[in-house]
Amino acid sequence: MKLATWNVNSLTVRLPQVLEWLDLHQPDVLALQETKVVDERFPVAALEALGYGSVFAGQKTYNGVALLSRRPLDNPKVGVPGLDDPQRRVVAATVGDVRVVCVYVPNGQQVGSEKFTYKLEWLAATRAWLEAELAEHTRVAVMGDLNIAPEDRDVHSPKRWEGQVLVSAPERDAFRGLLGTGLHDAFRLHPQPERVFSWWNYGALAFPRNWGLRIDHILVSAPLAAVCQSCEIDVGPRGHTRPSDHAPVIATFADP
Secondary structure (H helix, E strand, O other): OEEEEEEOOOHHHHHHHHHHHHHHHOOOEEEEEOOOOOHHHOOHHHHHOOOOEEEEEOOOOOOOEEEEEOOOOEEEEEOOOOOOOOOOOEEEEEEOOEEEEEEEOOOOOOOOOHHHHHHHHHHHHHHHHHHHHHHHOOEEEEEEEOOOOOOHHHEOOHHHHOOOOOOOHHHHHHHHHHHOOOEEEHHHHOOOOOOOOOEEOOOOOHHHHOOEEOOEEEEEEHHHHOOEEEEEEOOHHHHOOOOOOEOOEEEEEOOO
């Protein structure tokens, strides 16, 4: 089974790139974030033409999440139960025997700001919900833009980023809290090259200089971790004309 996640930063703009990428890599499931498209305009037909069904939760201009799958998407759910949040940031469904959760964690804007507090509260509520999901489902994959670089090795310049949003201690504590539910960072289950990132700012020639952060993640429950064969970041799409500022992350699992 091949699972992937990609913050596309506007599905309307990036749809040709997504279709090309799906045709090339053929993941079983692709989680999308920042689709930025209302549900009525989600490109269902174009995706079905490639053999992908979809569940999605969108809104105009901001946020938006989706799951694309070559297999049925059962028991779909939108949002975090009990969290009063109008922003479309979570969609979940069951694919075969795997519960797949697509998340787009708030950015937080600036440490100490109201948006930063919202981010930490959002993460706490999501952690509590994921504990319930893990209690109900054995094989769980949480995929998406978590907007947290969990360790210094996930940051191109730890000194420059020290104490800033995406790398601050409270955010990293929250990431460890997610792992504390029993999830594993699929990328770190395998030896990886140094300085591999999933996001680069559009400015300052950040991508050519590889001034990036690893903030897009695939977190998996122990039974999936045990059969995870690989996890990699495909930096190729970041080099496209009019690219997303994020690159896809792909994890492959042996069949049970």
